[in-house]
Amino acid sequence: MTTMRRRAVPYLLISPTVALIAAFLVYPIGSVAYYSLQHQNLTRPWANGFAGLDNFRRMLFEDELFWQSLGFTAKWVIVEVGLQLLLGLALALIVNESFIGRGLARSLVFSPWAVSGVLTTGIWILLYTPSTGVLRFLGQPEAAVLGNPDTVFPAVVVTELWRGVPFFAILLLAGLQGIPGELYEAAAVDGAGRTRRFFHVTLPHLRDAIVLATLLRGVWEFNNVDLLYTLTGGGPAQATTTLPLYVAQRAVDSKDFGYGSALTMAGFVILLFCSILYLRLNRFGEDRDR
Template identity: 65%
Template sequence: MIAPTVVLIAAFLLYPIGSVFYYSLQNYNVTQPYDDGFAGLANFRHMFTADPLFWQSLRTTVIWVVAQVVLQLLLGLLLALIVNERFKARGFVRALVFSPWAVSGVLATGIWVLLYNPTTGAAHALSLMGIGSGDTAVLSQPTSAFIAVIVAELWRGVPFFAILILADLQSVPADLYEAANTDGAGRWQRFRYVTLPHLRGAIVLTCLLRAVWEFNNVDLIYTMTGGGPANETTTLPLYVARQALTDFNFGYGSALTVVSFLILLVFSVVFLRVTKYNAGRD
């Protein structure tokens, strides 16, 4: 009964994963076929000891993921709390808040590239917030390109947290708030002792999912900056794409992918253990 499912999983999941691990131990460069062959751990040795761009891209990835998850969580929680209240035009405000989540990465890139263009006039407004100088393209400056890309992804990613947290907010029993009001709890106390504990499971899960997705984020960064200027916005997945799809160095690209996979695996296990996700659900 489960044979068709097992075959599909093996064909579309297990085989590609196995291929990546296999090629990570090979010299496989389409532009240099004369060097192809078994390399053992040479790709990994080169990665950790002779490739400064690997460490730079890993550092950029860590900063990117931490900044995105923390800021998206805080802003998403704030928006969810706001749109959970009763006020006029609440449906319209909810649609406005959630709409960026429906925008594709390429379309979001087009919107923000226009906003960052100094000739459109929006760059001046951004310069008032400390992003760029208003007369130069922020995406071409090493000091501002990374911040500009972070802001663009925040606009697209915040609704993810807002949607899931709002859904969990609406399941908080009203009796708990009534009991808190009876005990004289203020707004902050109700949030701290009633709302936040109820949201714990949703927050842990959304943070984990978003961390994994942001770690693997390629489309928006690639289409906005291509990893530049001076590799300031080159994350590890973008470096993998460059090695495999631009330089055709599939062996080294596979080795980078294996390391990325192990990083995410270890992070996910440690994160779930530290946050005690199952205990939070119980």
């Protein structure tokens, strides 16, 4: 009797989590899969019903915006994650050194991590608006950077970098603190300079942390809607519309739930495929004998 009860303890402990995940994550995914095969449009209820693969056919062959948003999503994720990784790694290495005021410096450079996407938009609108922004001090008066298709991409990239770099810095700093100090001493005794110590001690030890951080952030930037939704609304002329933003527009604005669900499924499949491919290519978690 007591063993039975003891065996049930871990299941009791995880039961609230399992219930919540089942009800609010697994079930919704199932219903998205179901709706993707249906015509379901709140504005045209007479046409609702089973659609088969019609939504997917429309998406793949008739919807140019789908392909355009997919292309922009890829560009957005790669540029953002790449730049955030480089700057975040540099920042982590800097604040891992010991100097006076290190705690304060860490708090300050990490602080944008805690700021929401909407607030980031609010702040950077103040910086970008021609009449009030800082660009007028840099000799770019009256340039509406967010309304111009040529400048809008660098503008949103810099904005997201401001908030995104601290995430990498925090994760990689945690990784750096797990590297045993003797390794650096041994490398120094062997005559390895700073650059070689970085490439032969630091980088190999950070490898898993980097793979995990880039993956998490890649997924996160893929799904990131708050910032683009409020900063550009996907414009000008849909130039900054990511796939999830396109889905949100479809679902919220045109109430086309069936087609929106098909787009969602496409997003899932692409994301899952890319993630597995990425982990495979990087041989994540495998023991690497060097």
